[in-house]
Ligand SMILES: Nc1ncnc2c1ncn2[C@@H]1O[C@H](COP(=O)(O)OP(=O)(O)OP(=O)(O)O)[C@@H](O)[C@H]1O
């Protein structure tokens with residue numbers, strides 16, 4: 662169900678829009694959300710009827726994971742691939758989906774940086790909209806349903822924009838309406854084995870992830886069992902994404918026996934490859950569809 666009374670008003674004081682300045686000219690504002698140039702003025706986000714909250718900046722830097730690139734070659738490969746993909750993207754947004762801890766924010770920031778796109782984390786936008794400091798608190802004070810309504814509103818507003826990389830919340834895939842919004846751009850599923858997810862999450866703790874937070878028990882075991890349950894409940898929801906980036910596949914191509922050897926840059930490069938193939942394949946399909954259509958029309962006029 663789509664958000665009703667908790668719709669978001671996302672505002673900006675900026676005239677700029679994503680990276681469009683670099684591409685010669687401003688994009689017209691669409692819908693009620695505009696994003697500033699990442700280096701420029703901030704976006705302010707608020708839940709309708711609430712007090713305005715602190716302005717939110719689109720993030721430019723890729724922090725967090727300590728080993729982003731393996732080598733200069735890898736960084737160059739990333740840059741080159743992004744330049745090719747930019748052409749095919751034609752300004753379309755990229756939505757990263759995947760379980761909690763799958764690296765949507767880490768990989769998303771790298772992709773936004775090389776593509777010259779703005780980066781947004783939908784969880785952070787919901788926090789700003791509701792005026793609460795964490796998703797955990799929104800779940801506690803309101804409810805998961807309230808969070809999901811706001812998440813849908815945020816995705817709806819983002820979907821009217823261009824040149825964004827969006828790290829979606831891990832559960833955004835469960836609502837069909839969110840797919841309606843995400844299908845306006847291109848979606849990437851970061852498919853990470855559950856044990857790798859549980860290891861990552863146990864390392865940083867579960868306090869910020871209310872669906873995994875447990876008062877007691879070994880953090881790895883607790884995270885693993887909760888993630889397994891969620892994965893089962895969500896079934897094929899992640900597979901609605903346009904492309905699937907499997908860390909197991911990348912690791913096996915690179916001759917690693919463990920996905921933990923992969924850097925976020927490896928994953929960003931593979932994501933760009935997959936997006937490019939998807940767009941080319943779809944363009945081919947629609948070209949051959951229209952060729953077939955005009956052939957039929959020609960035959961009908963004979
Ligand atoms: N390729 C990687 N290898 C090892 N650790 C990683 C990798 N990518 C991300 N991480 C780490 O895993 C944790 C989760 O990453 P991140 O926040 O990017 O995931 P997410 O999908 O955005 O999570 P959530 O949906 O829960 O917000 C972080 O501590 C991050 O540093």
Ligand SMILES: O=C(O)C1=C[C@@H](O)[C@@H](O)[C@H](O)C1
Nearest residue numbers: 761784796830831832870871
């Ligand atoms: O997988 C999920 O359902 C969630 C993932 C997080 O990103 C947050 O959106 C929230 O904690 C719920």
